[in-house]
Amino acid sequence: EAQVTQNPRYLITVTGKKLTVTCSQNMNHEYMSWYRQDPGLGLRQIYYSMNVEVTDKGDVPEGYKVSRKEKRNFPLILESPSPNQTSLYFCASNPWTGTLDTQYFGPGTRLTVL
Amino acid sequence: GQQVMQIPQYQHVQEGEDFTTYCNSSTTLSNIQWYKQRPGGHPVFLIQLVKSGEVKKQKRLTFQFGEAKKNSSLHITATQTTDVGTYFCAGYQWDNYGQNFVFGPGTRLSVLP
Numbered sequence: 001e002a003q004v005t006q007n008p009r010y011l012i013t014v015t016g017k018k019l020t021v022t023c024s025q026n027m028n029h030e031y032m033s034w035y036r037q038d039p040g041l042g043l044r045q046i047y048y049s050m051n052v053e054v055t056d057k058g059d060v061p062e063g064y065k066v067s068r069k070e071k072r073n074f075p076l077i078l079e080s081p082s083p084n085q086t087s088l089y090f091c092a093s094n095p096w097t098g099t100l101d102t103q104y105f106g107p108g109t110r111l112t113v114l
Numbered sequence: 115g116q117q118v119m120q121i122p123q124y125q126h127v128q129e130g131e132d133f134t135t136y137c138n139s140s141t142t143l144s145n146i147q148w149y150k151q152r153p154g155g156h157p158v159f160l161i162q163l164v165k166s167g168e169v170k171k172q173k174r175l176t177f178q179f180g181e182a183k184k185n186s187s188l189h190i191t192a193t194q195t196t197d198v199g200t201y202f203c204a205g206y207q208w209d210n211y212g213q214n215f216v217f218g219p220g221t222r223l224s225v226l227p
Contacts, residue, residue, distance in 0.1 A: 033215060035217075040123070040219065041219060042202060042217045042219035042220045043202065043204075043217040043220075044217070045215055045216070048214055048215070057214075058215075059214065059216070090157070101162075101206075102147070102159040102162070103147070103149075103159060103215065105156040105158070106156065
C-alpha cells in the first residue's frame with residue numbers, strides 16, 4: 001500500500017530535550033516536506049527536499065533541522081525544543097513529475113513541549 | 115514571498131445549502147491544488163487546476179481557476195454532513211533554491227443536519 005508513515009504519532013517532551021520525528025514513504029517520490037499546523041495559520045512548510053542530499057528552507061525553518069540521506073526517509077530534528085514548537089506536524093511526499101504533483105500526507109505527529 | 119489567503123475562515127451551513135470558499139494569491143500561480151482535511155485527519159488531495167479560467171467538477175464540487183491565475187474557488191452544491199472539514203488551497207512558490215509549497219489558512223466547514 002502506497003503510504004507516508006510518521007513516528008511517533010504523539011509525543012510529550014520537555015524544553016531542551018532533543019527529539020527526532022521520522023518520516024518514510026514507499027512511493028519512490030523525489031519531493032518530501034515537513035509542515036506544521038497551528039490553529040488559524042493553516043499548514044506552514046518547515047523544510048523541503050527535492051532529492052537526496054538536497055534540502056531547503058520553507059517558511060518557518062527556525063529551530064528545526066532535516067536530513068535526506070535516502071530517498072525514502074526525511075527525519076525532522078528538533079535539537080532544543082521550545083514550547084512554541086508545540087504543534088501538529090505533517091510529513092508529505094510528492095512524485096515531482098512537473099505535471100500533477102499531488103502531495104501525500106502522513107497521519108501527523110502531535111508534539112507537546114512543556 | 116507569496117501570500118495565499120482564503121475566505122471565509124469559518125462557514126456554518128444547514129445540510130442541503132450550498133457553500134463556497136475563495137482563495138487568493140498575491141502572485142500568479144502556475145497551478146493551484148485543493149485539499150480537504152477531516153477533523154482529526156490529514157490533508158487529502160482533491161484536485162489540481164492548471165489552465166487560466168479552468169473549471170473542473172467532482173460530483174457536487176466545482177473548482178474554478180481565475181483568468182489571471184491568482185484566484186480560485188471551490189463550490190459545494192447541496193452540502194452533506196460528509197462534507198465537514200477544512201478546505202485548503204495551495205500553490206508552489208519559486209525561490210532561489212527550488213519550489214516550496216504554500217497553503218492558504220483554510221476554510222472550516224460545519225454542516226448542521
